[in-house]
Structures are given as structure tokens and as C-alpha cells.
Amino acid sequence: xxxxxEQAERFDGRVGELAEDAxxxxxxxxxxxxxxxxxxxAQEIVADALAATGFEVSELAVPESIGAHRLAGVPQxxxxxxxxxxxxxxxxxxxxxxxxxxxxxxADRATWSTDPFTPVRRDGWLRxxxxxxxxxxxxxxxxxxxxxxxxxxxxxxxxxxxxxVIEEECTGNGTLASLLAGVTGRVVVLPEPSxxxxxxxxxxxxxxxxxxxxxxxxxxxxxxxLTPVGAIPALVDAIGELGRSWSAEVxxxxxxxxxxxxxxxxxxxECGNWRSSVASSARLGxxxxxxxxxxxxxxxxxxxxxxxxxxxxxxxxxxxxxxxxxxxxxxxxxxxxxxxxxxxxxSASGFRAEGYRLDPKDELVELLAxxxxxxxxxxxxxxxxxxxxxxxxxxxxLGVPALCYGPTAVNIHGADEAVDLQSIVDGARTLGRxxxxxxxxxxxxxxxxxxxxxxxxxxxGADER
Numbered sequence: 001x002x003x004x005x006e007q008a009e010r011f012d013g014r015v016g017e018l019a020e021d022a023x024x025x026x027x028x029x030x031x032x033x034x035x036x037x038x039x040x041x042a043q044e045i046v047a048d049a050l051a052a053t054g055f056e057v058s059e060l061a062v063p064e065s066i067g068a069h070r071l072a073g074v075p076q077x078x079x080x081x082x083x084x085x086x087x088x089x090x091x092x093x094x095x096x097x098x099x100x101x102x103x104x105x106x107a108d109r110a111t112w113s114t115d116p117f118t119p120v121r122r123d124g125w126l127r128x129x130x131x132x133x134x135x136x137x138x139x140x141x142x143x144x145x146x147x148x149x150x151x152x153x154x155x156x157x158x159x160x161x162x163x164x165v166i167e168e169e170c171t172g173n174g175t176l177a178s179l180l181a182g183v184t185g186r187v188v189v190l191p192e193p194s195x196x197x198x199x200x201x202x203x204x205x206x207x208x209x210x211x212x213x214x215x216x217x218x219x220x221x222x223x224x225x226l227t228p229v230g231a232i233p234a235l236v237d238a239i240g241e242l243g244r245s246w247s248a249e250v251x252x253x254x255x256x257x258x259x260x261x262x263x264x265x266x267x268x269x270e271c272g273n274w275r276s277s278v279a280s281s282a283r284l285g286x287x288x289x290x291x292x293x294x295x296x297x298x299x300x301x302x303x304x305x306x307x308x309x310x311x312x313x314x315x316x317x318x319x320x321x322x323x324x325x326x327x328x329x330x331x332x333x334x335x336x337x338x339x340x341x342x343x344x345x346x347s348a349s350g351f352r353a354e355g356y357r358l359d360p361k362d363e364l365v366e367l368l369a370x371x372x373x374x375x376x377x378x379x380x381x382x383x384x385x386x387x388x389x390x391x392x393x394x395x396x397x398l399g400v401p402a403l404c405y406g407p408t409a410v411n412i413h414g415a416d417e418a419v420d421l422q423s424i425v426d427g428a429r430t431l432g433r434x435x436x437x438x439x440x441x442x443x444x445x446x447x448x449x450x451x452x453x454x455x456x457x458x459x460x461g462a463d464e465r
Contacts, residue, residue, distance in 0.1 A: 003436050007152045014151040015428050022143035025049055027119040029135040030128035034102050037077040039166045042102045046164045047085045053146050055087030062177040073171025073351050084174050086183055087162040094161030096438045097185025098141050101168030104130035111415040127418040132409025136419035137191025140407055144431035155436035161185055168390050170350045175390040186444050187364050188394045188402035196427055198365055199404035201254035201357040201384030204290040206299050207350030213343045216280030228282035229271055231311050231342050238310035239264045250291040254384030261386040262289040289386050292355030304346040356392035363441050364401040371433035
């Protein structure tokens with residue numbers, strides 16, 4: 001039930017008293033460089049914090065075979081020794097489940113003003129890789145639960161769960177593994193950075209590797225060879241145009257105001273091994289956003305079609321030397337090598353994520369909005385982004401209401417990433433009210449969450465792609 005005025009005041013006061021502990025917890029998390037494959041130390045910190053908050057904690061292994069699942073992304077590392085952390089309080093069948101990801105993206109130390117894995121507080125912000133995305137959300141949720149348990153223990157009588165997952169930043173396989181193991185809730189909140197707004201929708205996201213191969217040669221011939229490096233601009237343009245065309249042609253009511261919802265990004269380029277040799281191969285690592293109506297396999301097919309069309313003018317691909325202002329060897333009396341074309345292969349390499357959407361009028365959204373306004377005195381923003389979160393699994397596969405609500409962050413995935421400490425405190429005040437009132441939702445009267453997962457084995461289960 002809703003906190004009384006006296007309870008709310010007591011709870012808010014306790015949030016303030018425990019805030020410094022939450023910030024210290026966040027600093028310990030940020031100091032762990034929990035990039036993909038190195039999540040274990042940070043997971044142990046999360047496990048200790050949950051245990052101290054009254055949760056029964058266990059580790060959940062991610063099976064090596066998960067990459068064969070139809071909903072999985074392409075695994076980035078072996079899973080041996082890597083695990084999700086599961087916390088349960090007041091029983092094994094959570095009514096409300098918190099889901100957070102412990103993995104962070106790599107940091108280019110040369111671009112940061114301080115060491116990215118040494119947390120720094122300044123002017124009300126805490127800087128460090130992962131402080132915003134999304135370790136600040138862990139601090140916010142744990143602060144809310146700890147303050148509620150201390151100030152108003154009767155308001156925390158329904159079963160609550162917390163799952164800390166791996167590989168959200170690249171595959172989603174950590175959350176998928178937890179679902180396959182029956183770990184879910186009747187409603188789910190992900191404390192992703194959302195500027196204390198309700199993030200309700202995301203686009204499809206695909207990771208693709210483009211492998212280009214040519215004959216190579218000595219640098220003196222670079223002006224008249226068809227080269228993988230020379231083909232890169234055409235490929236980047238083609239992939240970019242695909243995203244621009246989707247953004248222009250596919251309206252999405254949840255992404256109104258987003259200039260280009262379906263963005264493409266070349267995040268990796270690898271080529272060459274010697275300055276005086278024409279590179280005979282190149283690899284582009286590409287992220288592609290695509291509309292919700294497209295399944296990932298169809299999005300991959302369209303990417304491949306666009307790539308092959310971009311390099312099709314010459315035999316097996318490439319960019320004609322004349323088009324680059326070069327002089328063909330025939331013009332000098334030479335002979336073009338038979339293998340002067342470029343081969344290209346296109347393959348999925350990480351995310352194979354479907355788009356998702358929670359109705360902005362869903363009862364979970366309305367309850368969160370009420371709690372947010374009660375705590376902070378202002379209405380909540382409801383929005384979607386041209387990105388994805390693990391909420392997609394709950395919404396798409398189980399029909400479980402899931403949304404993101406988390407603190408304010410800047411420079412996510414960039415240099416000097418930081419989280420606003422006051423937003424952690426403010427968000428905790430909202431989450432505590434939400435936990436206290438979660439029993440008001442019709443969704444909490446559904447069949448047990450573990451049964452939801454079990455009954456969906458055929459939909460979620462072991463069919464291979």
C-alpha cells in the first residue's frame with residue numbers, strides 16, 4: 001500500500017542518511033573494470049550488497065550453448081567462470097524484479113581527463129566508466145531497498161528479486177540465461193540511466209562484421225589496385241543510407257523527436273599490417289538500428305544486400321580505380337591481375353535484438369508516474385530511444401511489463417562518463433514508493449513468475465537457429 005505521509009517522510013529521511021553508503025558502493029563498482037569477460041569482481045560486490053540488504057543470493061551460470069538459441073546474440077567470450085547474480089527477498093517468486101547489467105564498454109584512457117576506472121567526485125557528479133551506464137542504477141535501487149527495509153519494513157513484504165546480468169552491452173545473453181532458468185518477475189524495472197524518465201521502447205539492434213579481401217600488393221601500385229581500404233567509404237555510405245531510409249520511411253510514435261531513430265555506426269575498422277603494402281583485407285564492425293517490425297534475420301539480409309550493391313560495379317566488388325582518379329594498368333601497357341576484385345562476407349557478430357515497446361498507458365507506467373510525482377513533485381516523461389535494453393525479453397517473450405527508470409548520466413560510452421549523485425537519491429525516493437505500492441497492480445495477481453518462464457519453454461527454449 002502507499003506510504004502514509006509519516007512513513008514517506010521517514011523513508012525519505014533514511015534515503016538521505018544512507019546516500020553516502022550508496023555512493024561508496026557505486027565507487028567500488030566503478031573501480032572494477034567490468035568489461036566483457038571481466039565481470040566477476042564487480043558481481044561479487046553486487047552479491048555482497050544484496051546480501052547486506054536482506055536478499056538470498058546465488059550465482060547463475062550462462063551455458064556455453066546459449067549462442068545457439070534463436071533469441072541469443074553471438075557470444076563474445078567463453079562463459080566459463082562468468083555468471084549472473086540472482087537475489088531473492090521474501091520468497092523465490094518475485095512480484096517485482098530489478099534487472100541491471102554489470103558489464104561496461106571499454107574506455108580509451110587517452111581521451112579521459114582522469115583514469116576511467118578511478119572514480120572521481122566533483123560538483124555533485126561521480127565520474128568513471130560505467131558510473132552512468134549503469135552502475136549508478138545499481139546504487140539507486142539498492143539505496144531504495146535498504147532505506148525502505150530500515151524505515152518502513154512492513155512496506156517491503158512482497159517478494160522482490162534482483163538479477164545482475166552480463167553481456168547486456170553486446171548480446172543480451174545474460175538476461176536470456178536468467179529467463180531460461182526461470183528467473184523473472186510479474187513486473188520488471190531496469191534502473192538504466194533515463195534521466196528519471198520512463199524509457200518504454202527501443203529499436204532493433206544488430207551487430208555485423210563486414211570482411212573484405214583483395215589481392216594486396218606493393219604500395220607503388222596502390223593507385224590502380226582495387227583495395228579493401230578503398231571500398232570502405234562506399235560501404236559506410238551504403239549502410240548509413242539504409243538507416244536514413246528506415247528513419248524517413250518507417251514512422252515510430254515512440255521515437256517522435258528523435259532525428260534519426262535507426263542509426264548505423266562503424267565502431268571498428270581493422271586493416272593492414274605494413275605501411276608500404278596495400279592492405280589485402282579489412283574488417284568493419286558495424287552497429288545497425290532497425291525498425292521493430294523487422295526480425296533480426298531480415299535486417300541482416302538487407303544489410304548484406306546494401307553492402308553487395310555498394311561494391312557491385314566491378315567484378316566481385318571494389319571501387320573502380322578510374323572512379324578514384326587512379327590510372328588502370330592497361331593504360332600503361334600493363335595487365336590487370338585476375339584477382340583484382342574484392343570479396344566481401346557479412347555476418348552477425350553480437351546483438352541480434354528485436355525492437356520492443358511497452359504501452360505508455362500500461363498500469364506499471366501509470367503507477368511509476370504516480371510515485372515519481374509524489375516523490376519529486378513533477379510529472380514523469382515517457383519516451384523511447386533508438387537503442388535497446390534487456391527489457392525487450394520480458395515484454396516480447398513473456399508479456400511481462402518492463403521499463404527503465406534510472407538516474408541522470410552524461411557521456412555514456414564516451415570520455416568522462418558521469419552520473420548525477422542527486423538523481424540517485426531522487427530516483428531512490430521514487431523506487432521506494434513503487435516497491436511499497438507494487439501490490440496495487442493487476443499484473444501482480446498473475447500466475448507465478450516462475451510459471452510464466454516455465455510455460456514459455458517452447459517459445460524461449462532449445463530450438464536452434
